[in-house]
Each structure stands twice: as C-alpha cells, then as structure tokens.
Amino acid sequence: MPSAVTEPKVTEPLYPAYLPTRPEGYSLTVNVPPFEQVEPGTRADPAKPEIFTPDAKIKNITPRIGAEIHGVQLSQLSKEGLDQVALFAAERGVLVFRDQDFKDIGFARQREIVSHYGPLHQHPSMGYPKGTSSEFHVIYADEKVGSIRDVIGPKTSYELWHIDQTFTHNTPSTTFFWVLETPSDGGGDTAFTSITEAYKALSPTFRERLHGLTCTHSNVDAIEITRRGYDRVMKEEVKADHPLIIEHPVTKEPAIFINLTAIKSINGMKPSESDLILNFLNDHIRSLDFSCRCKWEPGTVVIWDQRTVAHSAIPDYAPGSRRHMVRIAPYGSEPKAAPLKQEDVSRE
Numbered sequence: 001m002p003s004a005v006t007e008p009k010v011t012e013p014l015y016p017a018y019l020p021t022r023p024e025g026y027s028l029t030v031n032v033p034p035f036e037q038v039e040p041g042t043r044a045d046p047a048k049p050e051i052f053t054p055d056a057k058i059k060n061i062t063p064r065i066g067a068e069i070h071g072v073q074l075s076q077l078s079k080e081g082l083d084q085v086a087l088f089a090a091e092r093g094v095l096v097f098r099d100q101d102f103k104d105i106g107f108a109r110q111r112e113i114v115s116h117y118g119p120l121h122q123h124p125s126m127g128y129p130k131g132t133s134s135e136f137h138v139i140y141a142d143e144k145v146g147s148i149r150d151v152i153g154p155k156t157s158y159e160l161w162h163i164d165q166t167f168t169h170n171t172p173s174t175t176f177f178w179v180l181e182t183p184s185d186g187g188g189d190t191a192f193t194s195i196t197e198a199y200k201a202l203s204p205t206f207r208e209r210l211h212g213l214t215c216t217h218s219n220v221d222a223i224e225i226t227r228r229g230y231d232r233v234m235k236e237e238v239k240a241d242h243p244l245i246i247e248h249p250v251t252k253e254p255a256i257f258i259n260l261t262a263i264k265s266i267n268g269m270k271p272s273e274s275d276l277i278l279n280f281l282n283d284h285i286r287s288l289d290f291s292c293r294c295k296w297e298p299g300t301v302v303i304w305d306q307r308t309v310a311h312s313a314i315p316d317y318a319p320g321s322r323r324h325m326v327r328i329a330p331y332g333s334e335p336k337a338a339p340l341k342q343e344d345v346s347r348e
C-alpha cells in the first residue's frame with residue numbers, strides 16, 4: 001500500500017535567542033571614513049604558541065588553503081593568542097576550529113573577542129539577535145522564510161564568489177562565522193578559495209599587466225535598485241577605490257582583490273576590456289587547485305581573512321531545511337597596492 005502523504009513537519013529552532021530581528025528595517029550603508037588600523041597579525045609570535053599547543057591537532061585542509069584545528073578553545077585565548085589567530089588566518093586563509101563553546105559564551109563576550117581585530121562592520125539589512133545590533137549578521141533559512149535560493153530566484157548555479165563589504169576604504173579582515181544549526185539532511189557547506197594562490201598561478205606577463213590597476217567598489221546592485229529605486233540608491237551610494245592586486249598587510253603576499261558583487265569595472269578601461277579581465281579572474285579564482293569547502297559540525301567556528309581568500313555559500317540543502325549561522329566582521333586596514341616583485345617579471 002502506498003504510504004499516506006504527510007505535511008512537512010514544522011520544527012522549532014535549537015537557538016531561538018539567535019533568530020534574526022530587524023525592527024528598524026533597512027538602514028543606510030555606513031560610509032566608514034578611512035582610519036589607521038594596526039593589524040593584530042603583525043604583532044603575533046610567528047610560532048603561535050597558544051594555537052600549536054601539545055593538545056592541539058592541526059592539519060592543512062589542502063597544501064594551499066585552510067587548516068582544521070582540534071583542541072584549541074577560542075574563548076580561552078589571551079590577547080596574544082587572538083593575535084596568533086589573525087596571523088594564522090592570514091597565512092592559511094581559512095581556519096576551521098572544531099568543538100568550540102563560542103556560541104554559548106554570550107553576545108557581549110563574542111563581540112569583545114571579534115572587536116579585538118578592529119571596529120565591527122554594521123550590516124544595513126541583515127537581521128540580528130534581539131538585544132544585539134547590526135554588528136551581528138544572522139544567516140537563517142527554514143521552511144517558512146526559505147533560503148538564499150528563494151531570494152536570488154531560479155539559476156543553474158548559486159555559486160557566488162565574493163569578498164564581504166569591500167566598498168569602504170577599510171575593508172573586512174579576520175571574520176568570524178559560527179554555526180548554530182545545520183540542515184538535518186546535510187549540505188550548506190561554505191567554500192573558500194585562495195586569492196593569494198590564484199595570483200601565483202598567473203604568468204609573470206599577465207601579472208605585470210594587472211599591477212597598477214584599480215577598481216571602484218560600490219554598494220549599488222540590482223537588488224538595492226529594485227528595493228529602493230535607482231535615484232535613491234545612487235544618491236546613497238557608498239564606494240571606494242582599491243587596487244586589483246593588493247599586498248596582504250600581514251604576510252605581504254600579493255592577492256587578486258576580485259569581488260564582482262561590488263566591482264563594476266576596472267578604472268580607465270572600456271567596458272569590454274574590463275569585462276574580459278574581470279570575468280577571467282572571477283573564473284580563475286574558483287579553480288579546485290586553490291579552493292576548499294568547509295563542512296559545518298555542531299560547535300564549529302570558521303575564521304577567515306578576507307584579504308587571503310574569497311568565499312561562496314553552497315545552498316544545496318533540501319528546500320525547507322533549517323540552517324542557522326552568525327557572522328561578525330571586523331574592519332582591517334585599507335588595502336594597499338602590491339609592488340610588482342622582480343621575480344614576477346623575470347621571464348623563463
């Protein structure tokens with residue numbers, strides 16, 4: 001006999017205190033004036049003694065990107081230990097800390113820890129837990145609100161490589177992202193790709209052409225124009241110019257600062273010239289040669305450096321699944337142009 005058709009079961013979130021709220025609705029994007037920011041990674045002990053302890057188990061996700069860490073509790077680190085996290089994230093791009101108590105230490109302590117890395121980005125539209133502020137970015141999907149797929153609409157792929165919120169002079173740096181609840185049938189990994197390793201894969205001839213180029217990063221996008229109207233969006237535009245090839249402020253490694261969610265063109269180029277280079281670079285950085293995906297487990301906290309890696313959500317979970325995450329992003333220093341090193345232009 002065929003089994004009876006049953007309605008999808010409506011379940012309750014494991015962490016209701018973290019449900020997204022936004023009583024004030026949409027706010028203007030904060031146009032943060034440029035400021036001097038000392039990068040915590042620059043003052044870290046290179047041996048990272050609070051991370052590489054006798055109890056820690058640390059392995060690279062691939063030789064080129066990422067590290068997974070067991071046996072280190074982020075909430076117990078000293079200020080020096082937090083500096084070491086910044087250095088490690090700058091070097092490896094993305095750090096996956098397992099078995100953390102971070103989600104249970106309270107909003108004030110979470111805010112205090114991430115504020116160690118810089119002033120916190122305030123999101124203009126994402127919801128935040130009641131009693132906190134727009135410094136907390138809640139990413140939430142369930143059977144009622146749907147997922148990012150519903151927001152974006154029909155597409156053949158939802159891969160969207162980007163760097164968060166790059167349209168201000170200072171840009172996000174050592175970003176914290178932690179999980180509260182994962183889809184019951186799996187999925188919802190987050191993908192990262194090394195924009196440092198992607199740079200190294202380019203020929204010296206092509207690298208040479210990219211150095212010296214700049215792009216204007218803007219918060220104006222199609223969704224905002226639909227929501228608020230063209231005239232108002234343009235009047236409230238927040239934008240900043242950044243080099244296309246930046247020098248990482250801690251490692252001094254060159255990186256391709258490509259973010260097509262904010263960049264519309266390369267300054268000084270005609271649209272077809274600019275599109276050719278930007279689309280090539282956006283396609284280039286997604287290679288499996290320098291990317292990885294991070295699987296979320298209960299207690300996982302992922303920390304990434306937005307000047308070493310770009311990222312993409314993977315909304316592959318079943319429709320109606322609950323996925324509940326929180327992000328806090330501090331501002332780092334202003335991206336600086338990477339000098340073209342002699343070894344980059346030497347021909348083989």
Ligand SMILES: [Fe+2]
Pocket residue numbers: 162163164311
């Ligand atoms: Fe993002």
